[in-house]
Amino acid sequence: MTTSAISAARVADLIGPAAGDGPAYQLIADRLRLLIADGRITVGTRLPSERDLTGALAVSRTTVSSAYAVLRERGYLTSRRGSGSVVSLPVGAVRRDTGLHLSPQVPEGTIDLTCAAQRAPAGMTRAAEAAIAASPGYLSGSGYLLNGVPELREVIARRYTERGLATTADEVLVTTGAVVGMAIAVRALLSPGETVVLETPTYPNVFPTLDQLRARIAAVPVAPDGWDVTTMAATIRTSGARAAILLPDFHNPTGSLMSDEQRAVVARALAREGITAIVDETVNEISLDHEGPLPLPFGAHHADTVSVGSASKSHWGGLRIGWVRASGPTLERLAAARVPLDIGAPVIDQLVLLQLMGATAGITDERRRDLISSRDALATALRHRLPQFTFVLPSGGLSLWVELPEPMATEVTLAAEEEGLLIASGPRFAAAGGLDRWIRLPYVLSPEELVEAVARLERAWVRVAAGSPVTRRGRTEHSLGPLVA
DSSP: OOOEEOOHHHHHHHHOOOOSSSOHHHHHHHHHHHHHHHTSSOTTEEOOOHHHHHHHHTOOHHHHHHHHHHHHHHTSEEEETTTEEEEOOOTTTOOOOOTTOSOSOOOTTOEEOSOOOOOOOTTHHHHHHHHHHHTHHHHTSOSOOTTOOHHHHHHHHHHHHHHTOOOOGGGEEEESSHHHHHHHHHHHHOOTTOEEEEEESOOGGGHHHHHHTTOEEEEEEEETTEEOHHHHHHHHHHHOOSEEEEOOSSOTTTOOOOOHHHHHHHHHHHHHHTOEEEEEOTTTTOBSSOOSOOOOOGGGTOSSEEEEEESIIIIIGGGOOEEEEOOHHHHHHHHHHHTTTOSOOOHHHHHHHHHHHHHOSSOOHHHHHHHHHHHHHHHHHHHHHOTTOBOOOOSBSSEEEEEOSSSOHHHHHHHHHHTTEEOEEGGGGOSSSOOTTEEEEEOOSOHHHHHHHHHHHHHHHHHHHTTOOOOOTTOOTTOOOSOOO
């Protein structure tokens, strides 16, 4: 891991005034520990020298030296020759994330790009502490809040209204993540054997619910540069569908953004046929460098819309909080359909999200800059090392949808795993088969890790293109590898 440095002035700004109850060195050590735990100072960062930080904080050298000593003793600092004091985490505090891989036996050093989600944001520890402080008001009850914490529903409703879709808290149901929210919506609106309009590629975690309902698929393609809404409207007209599942906001996996004009065309086609739209909005807050105002929510164009949102992409997947927004009789059907699947999201997690959304509804400017840097580093590395691979650079979302020169995505995915890289192949996202020329590459890791990932991908491609055999590591013949998020 590349060691970065943080200036004494920046550390002093983050710590704030070194005054309060107790010894100054303990206060500085505690604030640094929280900054590290929150991710505002990342693991591997070199802290300023004791002398430099002494001047920035206007405290004695002994105070800073004692604070650093406390952090070393607790495992939050490591002294490295030539690198000074480097941020670390205590032994046992690091849980190596195997993403959503089905096997826990992921080799050390593997780069996992199956999960398009970010680490916890800065301020998570503080939000959790505030949530615990706010929890006594809920402890006297059962903890089962079927519709969700009222204050969080108010905040979510207010965000819809700000985006251009007037919403009240009564139109919001909080769920245990967006996958559950989507399952609730699909089960509420579709009977077994009915037809659903479905984009291809699309987010794959809706497939199990559709399979269980034996739903028929009317597939509409999403090209790398977006939707052909004329063809889409024609498919809708002849589909006989009861519902349409759409991802118009920085589409996962392509990153495409449907314009207001396109939304209006699709909405008119759905309205003519009496089709309910189920809209996955989990990535709608991940605007990176989109120029101009964002389109209105799809529900502003089509009243018969169920919107499914989540905190997993905008804040943190570990919270497992999602929501469904609908009105009238549709909302009543959703409430009835949720009970077999979800009888209330965790109250503490909702209170944590309430704190985070109070600070920012979506990603912070700092995280946006980090994502742009990672996206651009990934794109540059691909153009340099694999110029035969093509993609459209998205203005939002969390991944690149990359086209290979040949339909070898499954083989490349297997070869990449042998090189220590986990990726998701195109067929995982296919609603109607195919897509074996495509892979999804999220840009949620550091630029350095993504450059290394492309180097491993290049080695995998060279092997596959040369016809070298790849192994399946115990997978069944038709397994597509890791789950994806």
